[in-house]
Amino acid sequence: MNTYLEILSSSPMWIYISALALISAVAILISRYAYLRKKIKQEVAACAENHPSMQAGCSFSLPSKTLSAHFRLIKKLSRRYGVNLPVLMHLDDYWIQQLSARPRSALMQKLLQYSPDKALFPCFQAALGSSKRFEVLKDWIDKSGEFMVMGTIADSCAGRIFDGQKALPLIEPWKDELYEMTGDQRWTSRWFALRILLFDTGERSQKAIWAAFDDPSLQIRGMIAHSFQKTDATEGRLYEQLQDLLLNDPVYEVRSTARQRIEADLIDRYAVPSSLSHTQKLHLTELLNPEIQQDREYAFSLLDGKDDELMLEAARVLNRSGSLRRLFLQAFHEDHPSLKRSRHLLANAARVHCSDFLSALEESSNPGTLQIAADLLRSYGDRTHITTLLQRIRSFGDEQKQREPLRSIYLSAMETACLRGDDSSLALLRDELSSRKSDVQLHGHILPMLPAAHAHVYINTLFSFLYDSSYPNKQTLRSTLARLEPELTLPTLFDLIKSNRPEVSASTQEQALRLLCEIGIPYTLQHVLEHLPLMEIEQASRYAELLAQHFGESFQKRTIELLKTKDARLRSRLISALPQKYHPALKAQLLEAVQDAAPEVRSACAWTLVSTGDEEERRRCLPLIHDPVESVRISSARAFAIHAGAEYFDELKKVLESKNEMVPVQNSVIEGLIQSPYEESVDLLVRQIQRGGDLQAAALQALREKHSHKMISRLLEHIQTAESETRNRLLSAVRSMGDSAESVLETYLFEATHPLRSIAVEALESIGAVDAQIRHLTNRDPSVRREAAAFLFHAGTLSAYRGLVQAARDPDEEVRAYVVRALDALDSDRGRTILEELKKDPQRKIRTYTNWALERHQARRL
């Protein structure tokens, strides 16, 4: 005893601790084991007391792993209570998981014993991996007495994937059953059988496989398309079957599988069929592969078509592949046919709402891209891209904005912003307009397009243009402002008209008033009439007419009231601007105003009554030509020169030839005569040229501006009879008239007997028209050469013929005919002089051509 005690006392302390721990652990394990067994027994007993139909809902608190560890106990309890405890405890699910992770024969046996329906397929899959496990399955099959073993496995399989190739040798004894299953009504049976027979090369199996391409089940068609075992011999037929599925199968998954199989194994045979129905095209298009060039080309051909449905699919494919984006980014603006085609294709894509490619604007400043974007964004695509577009075109250099081809892109983008832009793009547009105020064409083009709905964005900028007296597009600006909501414009306009601030110039006030007239709101009438003096007289007349049209009776009533007021400036302007239809009603007031003390009122009366009044009124105004005040004389003389008939020209002649009259008054007569519609005005001007003196230059300048046929004819009459110096002066006036005189003179050219013909020809020669026509003889357009030949023939002068004989070898028959007629003319008395001149021409070429043409011409007449 002592020895034991000594041994114990001499042992180290840790041994005691370890021993104690071990004993404790064992005690814990034993107590846990006992607890678990007790717990299982209690829960099983509780479950067993339920009605059998309620047992499926029994719950067990212990995890499947723990329960599985006590399988012996569970097995024993199952027998005791006569219930399938492993199934009730869901141990079968746990075992199936274990089986798939680590296949074991023992597990298979347990599963097949307790849960064969659920576990048959997992066991079948586990059996495929080992002959020993397959034996387990086979034993179970043998013992089960199943009539259709494969059918039962197929039901358990339910279309799940398994390795048919491994299964084929194992199920050899049941192969006939498989053949029968290929005709089973349940797709799962057919699927199971075909999955195995796919790997069988037997004729019977192959027939079943080929027939499966037309199987009613989409799963089977898809499986066959995916897993058919291709050989060299079957490749062609397989491709046909797959193509048939791709084009005609109504199920997308099947078509997609067929397409993937073609791409994986039969890409060399792949070709887009030339003739397809609409549905087939649609099926093909939705699965086009943008990585394949043939598919991209086909998609582009569909995008170029007219069918929106196909276009949508094609656009989606090309969008996915980035082809549309590349097309958009690579557009070349100088190659018009290519640009046109790119725009057409991209517009088609955008039309079916595939416009993602427009986001590439963020990274491109290519002019072709910008051009296409400007065109497309007018109708399609995200409006925010318009802002990007505006940013791009704003970054152009000043010179680029002015010159083609970027100029048209620049304008086009601005138009797009007007048509479809949001506030942010319109703000950019506003800033651009503001920074390029001197670009007349830009403002003239864009201002009328500004959207009224977004006026709040740019209204202040438009008013800043109105304040700017140097702004060139005032008329366009007014019409733009006039179509905006009056709430936005009227307050500012009233402020401007009534303003005394020095920073508001008279021209700004005038523009504001004109704008107010153009807006045409009745309750602005009094404001406008009272402020008419802000306008120049011509403008006031125009706007008074406009007001009269808008407001009729109110206008007349207000005008009569204002004519009774004291202010001379207002009265004179009202008289000047008064529309003619109100003259009879206001005749008394107007005649009275001829005697008005204020010169400006008298001037206005002279202008109004002479321009629109009757003979009596004009006579009443005649003394104003000699009014003591110069400004009145100027105004009335000018009015008589423009509007009064020839019977008043004697009076004007007196003014022009009076030594006592002031030159400004005389010049106003001459300026008026420019606008006179009477031919006698030419006589009066020519007389001033003949007289010489201070007015000669002004009269000559006035003649240059009288371009009409009637006036030029009158002038030619004077040229015909004038002495040399005057004639030269008058010819110089004709010369300076340019093209308008030339067209009038040409009319005389073709009238052989017209008395003015010769002088017209002389004038034409002097203005270089003959030389121009000789140059036209070398034009490549025969019609131009014909016209030139006709002109030169009718001109009939030496210089004309010099040119014409050179056209003797012209390939055009009509041109040569004119040469022949000219040569005939040379043979006459009239042309002999010219002929001699031509024969002696200093240019050898002219001489040679004349001789050559003449000899030939004479020979032909023999």
Added chain:
Amino acid sequence: MIPTSLPLEQLLTHIKPSGTLEHWAQAVCNITSLLSESSLTTFYRLPKTQINRGKKVSYLYLLAQTGHTTAPERVPSNAEFLQAAVGCEGAVLQNSPGGPFPQLLMNPDMQSGIAIVLSKKAPYQGLLIANYTAAYHYTGRTIELFEQIRTLVKHSPQASGGKK
């Protein structure tokens, strides 16, 4: 356009390029003489230098002749009628001794003459001249004939062995 009223077949038979240049030129002279009823018809070969550069004087040498009167052995390439014929690309006429191109009359007995240049682009190139002893012999019909010959020669296929 070649008028069909003229003896096209007859012309084509004779001016079809074959044999040597001398043989062909003689055939052309014969048929031209026959159809234009000329007293003297000659064919001058174009020089290698450009004929329309007056300063560079060279000559066209007589290659074939139909008619017994004399014809100059050579014609200067800056002769005015030749310049006109080249420049105008048509037939040049001198229908009387007082006409504009006296050099076109090959001897003093001749009163009227006509000439045409067979184009540089033709298989055979040269100057064809016809003369007659009376004035005003040549008419519009003769002009058409000469210009027809020019067109036919210009569009004849290249002969195998007779070029220049």
